[in-house]
Amino acid sequence: MPRRLQSSRQSPLLSYLTVLLQVIGFLLLTTTIYLFYLHNSIHPATDTESHNSPGGSALRHKLDLAHFILEKSNNQNEKAKEEAAKEHGWKGNAAENFVRPENNFDLDEPLKQQNERGHESIIYHKVDKSYLNNMKSWSKLQQTLLQNKMLPTPIPRGHTSRGFSGLPPDQTPALEGALRGTIQCPNTEPQINELLSSMMASWNEPRGTRDDLAQYYYTDKDGTQQQHPFVPQPLDKFDPQHPSDVKTKRRRYLTFEPDTGGWNNLRISFENILTLAALSGRTLVLPPEQSIYLLDTKRGDKRDGKRQYTDYFNMTENSEFLRRVPIISAEEFLSLEGGDDGFVPLNGYNETKKQHLLNVAKACEERKISDVFCEDLYDHYLAHGLLGPIISEPESEANCFVFDKDVFLYGDDYISKLSEDVQSRIKTFCNKRIPVYYNQAMHHAPVWHFETMDLKTRLLTHTYALLFFTDPMIGNFYKRFARDYFRYHDEVYCAAGKMILAMQYENDVIFGDTNNPGADLDRELVGGYSSLHVRRGDLQFPEVKFDSATWYENTKELWKPNELLYIATDE
16 A cells, blocks of 8 residues: 555544544644754754654765864864964865965965975966956957967867776777767857867767667577567657657557655765666656756746756657656646556546646645645656666665566576576675565556655665666666766756866966967866765755864865866855
């Protein structure tokens, strides 16, 4: 029985007790809130208190990190920090680590560096500050880079995106036929667009021939070659304008609930969902549009702050991805499968309840008192579907998800027949987690629903750490699948690319050699600055909110002498 489903018929006595319990619950809630306020006015939030907060276990991890940094900070020399703070900058272990805010940075001051013998020398590097004007306009920056020949050489498209191991082409047959991906940025010169593509595209498009054609097979007991059960053949095509095609092409569905945390938590969970939909050969049903934690409504927003995954991910506009994972909306799903012969029929409800669910499918709110409460629709899915098997909390019950071809084909009795090597690798991967094996019941369920909103069943673990394929070839296929398809719209990469080019330009002007632009970039054109993500504004715990002097003291060993530091913060 789904966790939220309740009977709609109640006796008068039960109704009276329900009202009484609600009154008592309200009084208890009021008292609890008041006591919680008194407690937190004296004591900061603790790890235990964060357990049921929107971030759940992720917040506990953040608190652990904050406690570690605080402990390190408190053990440092307070006097030295006070003296450094008075200078509006903070000195590290050596003079070259001196950092100042940008508005106090005099570009005409001598820069200190160490020579090969470790002796400090002074370089008087006069810089014309007019370069700052070139960074205020995208068109000006482009003109400056082109006219002064300050662009590094783009990465050839034949230099494909590949794994960290960087194996040579003759050892990566899955990449044969692949080319590095591209992006298209508006108001951008072709030469600079080519450079941005080579810098920002971390995927391959087209993909390797073997991956593109899903050429992954196995030989059955009769000696016949069969398509691998975890790599379904892609559809010939899927047109989002004709969602009804899935009833004849992919009439098995995966439904899910958004994670309760911020965008990065939603992304991690969603990537698991996409992979599960792909390997099980299902049509993905998106949840209704709804607001997302910490993504506030903008003035003039015609959608009233409602968001959808496809606002950020390049999914429904990617025809190659849709051949592998057709995507439909919740509204389209009810239209296709809500009839008497559908997988999620609405015929068991009166007209009011039917209309209510249809309204929820358009857009919903995660508030029980709302007229469009999201979970009413999810409960309807659960009443007609199979619940996803993965438990994430408590730790003693947590699962890993194992995909083994033979266990899938021949049943759970085959688990004990797995080779010692396979069993050892499963044990190493899962560690203390309890393995759950993908089976025929999961595969053939018409509707497979994941309660990823619930703390107990969140999928807040990266795909490569949650899903284990006993055949490494299939596991690597889905790592490439994620790399090549789980990406944002081009405008995100274009915006980031503009900032990167601006910082690399500034680095060349101040510290570099303008006659040899990009000299300190690596072969992926990365370099010219370092970055720091300072999270303060989106966390409600005072432990993580300490001053910039403390941040610097905790990270100063990471930075190179005289390098630009890009700080991303949500304050």
